[in-house]
Amino acid sequence: xxxxxxxxxxxxxxxxxxxxxxxxxxxxxxxxxxxxxxxxxxxxxxxxxxxxxxxxxxxxxxxxxxxxxxxxxxxxxxxxxxxxxxxxxxxxxxxxxxxxxxxxxxxxxxxxxxxxxxxxxxxxxxxxxxxxxxxxxxxxxxxxxxxxxxxxxxxxxxxxxxxxxxxxxxxxxxxxxxxxxxxxxxxxxxxxxxxxxxxxxxxxxxx
Amino acid sequence: xxxxxxxxxxxxxxxxxxxxxxxxxxxxxxxxxxxxxxxxxxxxxxxxxxxxxxxxxxxxxxxxxxxxxxxxxxxxxxxxxxxxxxxxxxxxxxxxxxxxxxxxxxxxxxxxxxxxxxxxxxxxxxxxxxxxxxxxxxxxxxxxxxxxxxxxxxxxxxxxxxxxxxxxxxxxxxxxxxxxxxxxxxxxxxxxxxxxxxxxxxxxxxxxxxxxxxxxxxxxxxxxxxxxxxxxxxxxxxxxxxxxxxxxxxxxxxxxxxxxxxxxxxxxxxxxxxxxxxxxxxxxxxxxxxxxxx
Numbered sequence: 001x002x003x004x005x006x007x008x009x010x011x012x013x014x015x016x017x018x019x020x021x022x023x024x025x026x027x028x029x030x031x032x033x034x035x036x037x038x039x040x041x042x043x044x045x046x047x048x049x050x051x052x053x054x055x056x057x058x059x060x061x062x063x064x065x066x067x068x069x070x071x072x073x074x075x076x077x078x079x080x081x082x083x084x085x086x087x088x089x090x091x092x093x094x095x096x097x098x099x100x101x102x103x104x105x106x107x108x109x110x111x112x113x114x115x116x117x118x119x120x121x122x123x124x125x126x127x128x129x130x131x132x133x134x135x136x137x138x139x140x141x142x143x144x145x146x147x148x149x150x151x152x153x154x155x156x157x158x159x160x161x162x163x164x165x166x167x168x169x170x171x172x173x174x175x176x177x178x179x180x181x182x183x184x185x186x187x188x189x190x191x192x193x194x195x196x197x198x199x200x201x202x203x204x205x206x207x
Numbered sequence: 208x209x210x211x212x213x214x215x216x217x218x219x220x221x222x223x224x225x226x227x228x229x230x231x232x233x234x235x236x237x238x239x240x241x242x243x244x245x246x247x248x249x250x251x252x253x254x255x256x257x258x259x260x261x262x263x264x265x266x267x268x269x270x271x272x273x274x275x276x277x278x279x280x281x282x283x284x285x286x287x288x289x290x291x292x293x294x295x296x297x298x299x300x301x302x303x304x305x306x307x308x309x310x311x312x313x314x315x316x317x318x319x320x321x322x323x324x325x326x327x328x329x330x331x332x333x334x335x336x337x338x339x340x341x342x343x344x345x346x347x348x349x350x351x352x353x354x355x356x357x358x359x360x361x362x363x364x365x366x367x368x369x370x371x372x373x374x375x376x377x378x379x380x381x382x383x384x385x386x387x388x389x390x391x392x393x394x395x396x397x398x399x400x401x402x403x404x405x406x407x408x409x410x411x412x413x414x415x416x417x418x419x420x421x422x423x424x425x426x427x428x429x430x431x432x433x434x435x436x437x438x439x440x441x442x443x444x445x446x447x448x449x450x451x452x453x454x455x456x457x458x459x460x461x462x463x464x465x466x467x468x469x470x471x472x473x474x475x476x477x478x479x480x481x482x483x484x485x486x487x488x489x490x491x492x493x494x495x496x497x498x499x500x501x
Binding site for chain 1: 218362363364365368371388391392395398399402428446449450452453454455456457459460461463464474475478479482
């Protein structure tokens with residue numbers, strides 16, 4: 001096992017709070033949802049396992065009862081219950097899951113009636129290939145054909161969510177994003193002052 | 208390549224910036240030493256990223272020296288020396304530059320390109336001898352790209368695929384360790400970066416390609432109907448941005464699975480520099496204008 005502190009990216013002898021915070025951040029980063037429809041899902045799962053181990057180890061060391069996190073993890077990525085599918089579709093799904101994209105594509109081409117699920121599966125295959133524009137187009141068709149299906153909508157939302165996450169991470173990483181700048185602070189103060197005055201009080205005398 | 212993979216310098220720590228610059232000078236010196244001084248004009252940020260990334264991935268202990276150079280004759284600068292990854296990246300850069308010039312000569316009959324191509328051809332031959340495997344893959348990818356261009360492919364994903372495959376293979380060859388799982392993450396990173404370069408370059412070239420009647424996948428995918436260039440760009444901007452950002456998000460997700468040195472610098476490039484570049488290119492500032500040598 002690697003040094004658990006290193007795995008969690010905290011200094012040796014970090015406090016329980018620090019460890020928890022780092023752990024939460026990492027779980028969010030490597031959560032299977034981030035890697036769904038992505039050829040690296042297995043790797044991410046392993047990484048998460050390592051993080052969980054490190055966390056459990058450190059928590060035990062701190063002689064505290066585990067919080068709910070590790071029990072949640074056992075359920076990640078395993079709840080794939082699909083409704084009634086034709087056998088061909090479930091075969092295609094199996095192939096996509098196991099990363100056998102070519103086989104999935106070949107099976108998909110054998111289907112003659114192109115219903116919503118067909119377009120959805122086609123979209124998943126495109127995702128795996130890294131053809132995002134085609135993927136979004138295909139899944140959108142599926143959503144339009146069957147607007148009530150949450151699985152299709154979910155897939156579409158997840159793509160947008162990944163973009164969001166990427167940009168938020170970059171934004172938070174910027175040095176300027178850290179604290180409040182002077183301008184926002186002044187704005188806040190003035191606003192608070194106005195509010196206070198409305199209610200008959202006064203926060204800043206001179207304004 | 209094209210010089211889109213840049214760091215966001217303002218968000219770097221001084222020590223990160225200094226190290227990045229040492230890599231930059233290192234690639235330049237490596238090109239000069241092994242391929243001939245004139246090859247150094249082909250230096251760009253993409254090859255610096257390639258060198259830095261591979262060197263960090265291969266866990267190289269870098270050898271830093273202070274040296275003079277032609278661009279800065281009076282002030283000595285830190286330079287990364289004796290790095291296999293940097294030498295590899297310099298070679299790849301020459302191979303790609305050579306093919307790009309060849310392409311320019313074929314497309315536009317640009318004599319400048321022809322002239323430059325002849326000048327770097329001794330360097331090209333040397334680089335080719337050292338990297339036969341990579342050169343084979345580059346050639347295959349570029350041939351596929353040409354087929355796609357000739358049949359006027361209407362899908363930008365399909366058109367970008369060979370380029371993505373090419374960068375993927377280059378990264379895999381440059382990674383010296385044989386670790387199947389690690390390779391998978393490296394390949395996914397490479398594929399997505401390659402696609403990003405291709406698509407952002409396609410967007411950057413829209414105006415030029417309309418004028419010269421060259422193939423550009425975006426014109427076909429979004430059915431260009433002789434409208435004003437700016438109008439067309441505005442029409443497709445959001446969708447292109449969504450795709451480019453998602454490509455970067457996927458590349459970043461692969462990067463998160465790798466253990467390598469210089470994480471901060473690479474993170475800066477992947478999350479900040481490339482995102483910023485995406486926005487500046489989409490908002491219409493040409494890439495050449497804000498790319499300055501260090």
